[in-house]
Amino acid sequence: MILTEHEQAMLDGKMGEGVKLAMKILVAVGEAYDAPKMVPVTRAHVALSNQEADLWFAEKLVNMGAVCTIPPTVNPSFNLEQFQCITHIDPEDEAIVKRTHEAYKKLGAVLTYNCTPYLEANVPRFGEITAFSESSATPFINSVYGARTNREAAQSALCSAVTGVTPYYGYLLEENRKGEIWVEVEADMKNDFDYQMLGYCTPKFTGFKIPVFTGLHNPSKEALMNLGAQLNTGGNVALYHIVGFTPEASDLETAFHGEIPKEKVVITNEDLKKMRKELTDPSGKIDFALFGCPHFTIAQVKNVAVLVEGKKLAVPLFIMCSASTRNLAKQMGLKNVIEEAGGYLMADTCMDQPSWKFLYGKKGVTDSPKCAYYTKRRDMQFVIASLEESVMAALKGEI
DSSP states (O other), X not given: OBOXXXXXXXXXXXXXXXXXXXXXXXXXXXXXXXXXXXEEOSEEEEOOOSSHHHHHHHHHHHHTTOOOSSOOEEOOBOOHHHHHTTSOOOHHHHHHHHHHHHHHHHHTOBOOOOSOGGGTXXXXXXXXXEEEXXXXXXXXXXXXXXXXXXXXXXXXXXXXXXXXXXXXXXXXXGGGGSOOEEEEEOSOOOSHHHXXXXXXXXXXXXXXXXXXXXXXXXXXXXXXXXXXXXXXXXXXXXXXXETTTSTTOSSHHHHTTTOOOSOEEEEOHHHHHHXXXXXXXXXXXXXXXXXXXXXXXXXXXXHHHHHHTTOOOSSOEEEEEOHHHHHHHHXXXXXXXXXXXXXXXXXXXXXXXXXXXXXXXXXXEESOHHHHHHHGXXXXXXXXXXXXXXXXXXXXXXX
């Protein structure tokens, strides 16, 4: 790689050992992808995890004196005070959460603890070069905003936040952003849940190729968030185009950079039904409902509040969201409505955190295939249904 004088100085350790380590890792990544050079980044998002390897790396950078030059937003952790009201937190889990918090605070991160910072706290502009990790974040900013990021690891994104640069390869290059396969959607896209199914279903037909969708009309931001999250979970797809909607796909020709599409697939209602059948656990009695993977928006929180207002839930219902969404829901009276029904609005957390151990071995309902996918290793089973169906199931205790 050709490095600037400043980049070489970082690699040589002239800016400190922590910066040297971060730069060494980025150079190795760049060489692996044949990147010719580094380019500056203006934003970063780090998918911290509260897991041993993540914490080991963050603390290593802290101990070597590293501080972020580009303060990154960070992924969910879990709020000890909220969970201590409903379950016992193991001392070792409490300790790792506190250590992770301290490490990222010392690194200079913006402690959003939110997996959808692209909606409120870390919104890039078209063409802006960034370093984002997190499976719903990378496709959203690449596709919906037309910003640029590769599918970063938490560690490589953190290294970019420390150094202010990232290797120039992959989705940062114009030629690598063109559509690779045409996906004509004949399915009736009635609600945001259909976009969950479409996102998880598409890679079964397309593999890891960049899909160009036709047949989609004015999807909500929640639908787009769900589509990208499931594409990236089900198929490692961090960029998609929707003809006539996303900024790099004003028409089919533009989406394919003037080339004729080499492949085309059609996705129908039957395909979405088949995908749901493959993903979901059998119907029956449930122990809980869990939503917010990715984190719920205030509109989604309101939808739940409308469904449960004046009623009593048969099983606990948990909604994960950002702290700002939770505060807004409190001001709007939505939090009180949900809590009076027996539900919980949980800020700063993710179902992949150890705080949910009290649900291990139990069966729940969710609208998110991503949620069900991640929790398989946590011995949690899920029936997957639309948001309305899931809330109705929580009111009855079965689906």
